[in-house]
Amino acid sequence: MKDAEDRKPQSDQARSVFRAPAAASVAPVVEGESSTTSEFALPEGLAAPRAGGGESETTSEFALPKGLGVPQTPGAETEGSAFSPPSTYSAWQPPAFTPPNGIPVVSLTKDVPWQDRMRTMLRMPVAERPALEPVHKTEDGGPAVPRVLDLTLRIGELLLAGGEGAEDVEAAMFAVCRSYGLDRCEPTVTFTLLSVTYQPSLVDDPVTASRTVRRRGTDYTRLAAVFRLVDDLSDPETHVSLEEAYRRLAEIRRNRHPYPGWALTGAAGLLAAAAAVLVGGGLLVFVTAAIGAMLGDRLAWLCAGRGLPEFYQFTVAAMPPAALGVAITATHVDVNASAVITGGLFALLPGRALVAGVQDGLTGFYITASARLLEVMYFFVGIVTGVLVVLYFGVKVGAQLNPDTAMGISERPLLQIIASMLLSLTFAVLLQQERSTVLLVTLNGGVAWSVYGAMHYVGDLSPVASTAAAAGLVGLFGQLLSRYRFASALPYTTAAIGPLLPGSATYFGLLSIAQNNVDKGLVFLAKAVSLAMAIAIGVNLGSEISRLFLRLPGGVAAGRRAAKRTRGF
Template sequence: MTDAEDRRPQSERARSMYAHPAGGGTAVDTESSTTSEFTLPEGLAMGRPAVPESETTSEFALPDGLDTPPAPAPETEGSAFSLPSGFGLETLHAFTPATGLPAVDLVKDAPWQDRMRTVLRLPVAERPAPESAQRTADETGPAVPRVLDLTLRIGELLLAGGEGAEDVEAAMLSVCRSYGLDRCEPNVTFTLLSISHQPSLVDDPVTASRTVRRRGTDYTRLAAVFQLVDDLADPETVVSLEEAYRRLAEIRRNRHPYPGWALTLANGLLAGAASVLVGGGPLVFLCAALGAMLGDRLAWLCAGRGLPEFYQFTVAATPPAAIGIALTLANVDVRASAVITGGLFALLPGRALVAGVQDGLTGFYITAAARLLEVMYFFTGIVIGVLVVLYFGVKFGAPLNPDTALGTSQQPVVQILASMLLSLTFAVLLQQERSTVLMVTLNGGVAWSVYGAMHTVGGISPVASTAAAAGLVGLFGQLLSRYRFASALPYTTAAIGPLLPGSATYFGLLAIAQNEVDKGLLSLARAVSLAMAIAIGVNLGSEISRLFLRLPGAGSAAGRRAAKRTRGF
């Protein structure tokens, strides 16, 4: 290295190593110029002019000869629910999970209640697509607002008739799916029904609601509504929207199967049969029947004046208690406690109690709380009516002993016949179809036979005996409803009549009237325990029947998934 090169700055030496030769790409071979080993060989032309030294380029620049693709057009700002580009509605299956549709086998031969419970307990994303069974007259598809309105009207009749919230939701979902409406969400509370339908991910949901203003006990109307839903769910039976509306209007206008005088007579026979169950004789039977019929007429009078049901129950509870106190003051050799107990049997709200506990066990806690609160109000009205009469009876010196226990007679045949008569009259009060009265009468006789065998003969506690008997009632009722594709209420509600805790309620009220509050509360707690045992037993029997009579062809995974309601394992 010479002295001149040593005196040259380092920056110039570094730049000269990578400098392009002058002349547009031809290397200059002189002794004074220093070339780099990366310099292009002589004779090799560049595709474009060399970049001047002063121009700074990025290391991410495209190589020569590569065409830059055109920039995409900017997307217009849209909704988060907009479809992806190139994805049409005809190929869209909204709410489909990544793993595909679930393998849920909905057997058409199974009752629609079971199939709709399976769908209802699945998340919306896992529900199979409906098989449209009904169409409108022009075959253009269902009119969504009219289908939703029909669904709400059907649900209103079911809820007002005392049906459980789960069965009401299953019926509403069945009606919607019958007309091809997918992605429907019914919601049932004690007084409000609503349903929402979303056609697709990009469409706004359509929501409708309806309020239940009045409730009535008419199981004939309830059975007719179930038949309508069954026809809608049957793909072989074509029911247009107009035909469904017409049938629904006929159901609303349908007269009760039994006249008013028959209901009053049935009320009296029910009280008389209940008095026989607690050890009463023929005179007690007549007195209890007379008191119950007087209470029924007074309740009808209050209802005609527009008084709430609380006061109707209060007024209806006074005549049986007054007759029992009068017989005691007249020193008539009858069991006044059996007369009062028989009158209480006709008033205890067993139907509302069973429906409330069933809603709680199936996860509808708001509806269950409302139903049980209604039962508490009815029970409080009965308590007030009986307590007022008992208080005056004690003041007048009626020899009433709260420690006396009512027993059953030693005539099992008479007891079984009395229980069957009680169930028969209870079915008449519930306005059941005549074709179901015989079956529910036999079911009530079976319930009392099981209770008597376990408690009287076997010495088992009354709570356990009552729960076992009520479980058989629920099991048989569910089997009969499956056989006829109908509601289970007409086969279970009247059959639990002989098991209602009338005597425990009476003795609790009598102890409170005589200032023995501790004994009274203990007896009332026993009555509540018996009532809860009845309700839980009925629901348990129904669940056992569904557990062992699952849908044919449904796998264990489908059954496991269908068993989930709100939470679980």
């Protein structure tokens, strides 16, 4: 600043207020004589020396006196942002920032399934997620972020298309990102859209990638293979490079189904036949129901090959069993024709989609849950349309179909338990499950029907309460088996709930509506909806109970924080 002031032009008015004018120069003091001095003159001995030149220099009144300047040390910090901490600030700084309640402690070890570890992280807000031990996969400079996000989306696509719940899909996507060092990522799952966002730090721009799920397929063998891949990726002791992960994912996508087409058609027929025996049918009903279900399955495959939507596929598949039941009644054969139609409905009811939809709603994924339940409603309407068309023409031609036979289902405990196990077995084949899981899910289905029969027929409890208890036991066993094998719980629960599906209530509701008894039909359909919701909620509740009370190796319960909401009165 002093140099800047020196470059200004000199003027008579530009002078310090504490200096005497140039004309009032102080005469030298002669000893013995009094001299008159200016009252602004500095005392003798305090005059500051002037630079060469006789003329007084003009200085700024804000300039620091000589000798009071701050010495500049070499290497002093340059001028930076006003928000950057000074160089002398030595307090410990966290990687991002500290939440108001502090950084929570997460005591999850690698012995815990990766689903629980990742679900625990996902249920925390981003600001409260702790940075766990680094598990980065070291490659040549590390993998590129877009490639990691692409692998994450492809794995999530296979899981979502296979019927996995939205929360488990997000947990898998988070595990894949974190295994390659992308800790600050946010996966988002809806019914048909997957997206993941990664932000390196609070000041860097986020990177977002998305993928759309176009087609859905039921193949639990592929689902189990994807879970094994995610388990290997999330294991800190197992190094799976990005190229190896892509190679394994390509093999999973190219994997052939474990059962051929003719086996699936035969499984659909046996499923309907077992369901017909479960609701009171005999040998002739067993054979007729199997033939009707196989015809419906072939017609559905034909419609799918022609590109018709699934709504029409369900409509066409529901017609042959209903037509055979009406034909048996019209020929006055002494059999339970309603069991034939009920068995065909068991093979078509979308129990898998219903359980997944209710589970998404209970875990907070309301958009995905609404879409899945809407899909279930469309499938159900398609089944209703196909059966109602056949029943309407059957009533017109004089077929004696009686809804009151719903109260006369015979109790045959041993035969019904065997039929329920056969139903679960064939359902597992239709779901393309691994052969190692078929036996376990078959036993789980037999246990489910045993519990339902003991509570409903012996204990005389409500069918809704009995169904919910049996489904809760299925969910509990399925979750325990999945944790033991570090796999998905769907292969152990979906087929086991087959004997509990509300096929009878659905059929008798439709029959009452076809006979212009709308009030009675709506009562039956409301019962069917209640049973379906009891199954879905029971399965989810059993899974949550297993996670709630299951202890980790260190004796600490797995922390799973959920959203807290105020009571909306």
